[in-house]
Amino acid sequence: MLQVSSRMLRELDAQLGERHRISVNEFDVLITLDNAPDRQLRMTDLARAAMLSSGGLTRLAGRLERRGLVRRDPDPDDARAFRAVLTAAGSHALAEARITHDAIISRIVAAPLSAEEVAGLERTLGRILDGEPTSS
Amino acid sequence: MLQVSSRMLRELDAQLGERHRISVNEFDVLITLDNAPDRQLRMTDLARAAMLSSGGLTRLAGRLERRGLVRRDPDPDDARAFRAVLTAAGSHALAEARITHDAIISRIVAAPLSAEEVAGLERTLGRILDGEPTSS
DNA sequence: CAAGATTGATGACTCAATCTTT
DNA sequence: AAAGATTGAGTCATCAATCTTG
Numbered sequence: 001m002l003q004v005s006s007r008m009l010r011e012l013d014a015q016l017g018e019r020h021r022i023s024v025n026e027f028d029v030l031i032t033l034d035n036a037p038d039r040q041l042r043m044t045d046l047a048r049a050a051m052l053s054s055g056g057l058t059r060l061a062g063r064l065e066r067r068g069l070v071r072r073d074p075d076p077d078d079a080r081a082f083r084a085v086l087t088a089a090g091s092h093a094l095a096e097a098r099i100t101h102d103a104i105i106s107r108i109v110a111a112p113l114s115a116e117e118v119a120g121l122e123r124t125l126g127r128i129l130d131g132e133p134t135s136s
Numbered sequence: 137m138l139q140v141s142s143r144m145l146r147e148l149d150a151q152l153g154e155r156h157r158i159s160v161n162e163f164d165v166l167i168t169l170d171n172a173p174d175r176q177l178r179m180t181d182l183a184r185a186a187m188l189s190s191g192g193l194t195r196l197a198g199r200l201e202r203r204g205l206v207r208r209d210p211d212p213d214d215a216r217a218f219r220a221v222l223t224a225a226g227s228h229a230l231a232e233a234r235i236t237h238d239a240i241i242s243r244i245v246a247a248p249l250s251a252e253e254v255a256g257l258e259r260t261l262g263r264i265l266d267g268e269p270t271s272s
Numbered sequence: 273c274a275a276g277a278t279t280g281a282t283g284a285c286t287c288a289a290t291c292t293t294t
Numbered sequence: 295a296a297a298g299a300t301t302g303a304g305t306c307a308t309c310a311a312t313c314t315t316g
Contacts, residue, residue: 005141112267131248
């Protein structure tokens with residue numbers, strides 16, 4: 001599994017970097033924001049969802065903000081917190097990158113498998129995630 | 137899959153680092169050498185097997201060599217090449233680390249699954265690896 | 273010139289310390 | 295005192311350039 005993942009990550013990083021100028025982690029942050037209510041999340045929650053340290057997310061969000069893909073608004077409910085918000089430009093960039101992303105996943109993992117195997121893999125991986133809720 | 141792998145890698149890195157003072161990449165290099173004929177491999181081949189760049193492996197091997205876990209012998213067949221060799225100390229360190237490694241894998245991936253699911257997962261992942269031979 | 277290995281420069285991450293707000 | 299976010303220091307990876315040998 002680690003070999004498969006490493007291969008996926010390398011290919012994703014290379015292709016997303018070359019075609020869309022974003023890293024896998026940046027893609028992950030964008031897609032996490034896109035799935036969140038109102039397309040926004042507090043920095044801490046976003047860091048946990050994207051499996052990043054808070055310091056790491058601060059810098060990553062800074063990069064995305066400089067490029068206009070994300071905005072950081074002060075949280076109205078808590079003056080300590082900031083909410084990362086996906087901008088329209090971010091939404092657009094994500095849509096483009098998602099095409100590249102999906103093609104790579106299809107090619108690397110789905111291609112050599114039958115439809116039943118893909119379904120089984122999804123189910124099994126889902127059970128692993130549920131069985132071990134963010135233990136780290 | 138990427139989430140599962142990320143969780144495994146973080147936990148492996150944390151535990152191997154704390155208990156055995158080695159990183160996941162270092163563990164991977166040691167285990168790759170252990171599986172190789174005569175417990176040795178040319179630097180280039182080792183880098184490819186461990187999914188590292190040649191520059192990255194040079195430094196990693198340097199760290200392991202300083203700690204006596206690996207040796208670098210000139211290749212008798214090709215004066216350009218070096219062969220990384222697993223030492224007795226490296227073999228011993230690997231045996232210890234493997235216990236930690238196996239326990240983590242069992243806990244994170246195998247625990248929430250039935251025996252059939254584990255078998256199916258292994259088979260499916262194997263097919264993915266065979267279906268896409270080192271495309272990157 | 274190509275291949276094996278190393279080195280220098282750069283980039284992104286983590287951890288720990290810090291500052292502000294709860 | 296604890297939580298949210300940022301910053302500084304340190305580590306380890308990659309890429310490109312270099313040196314040596316085939």
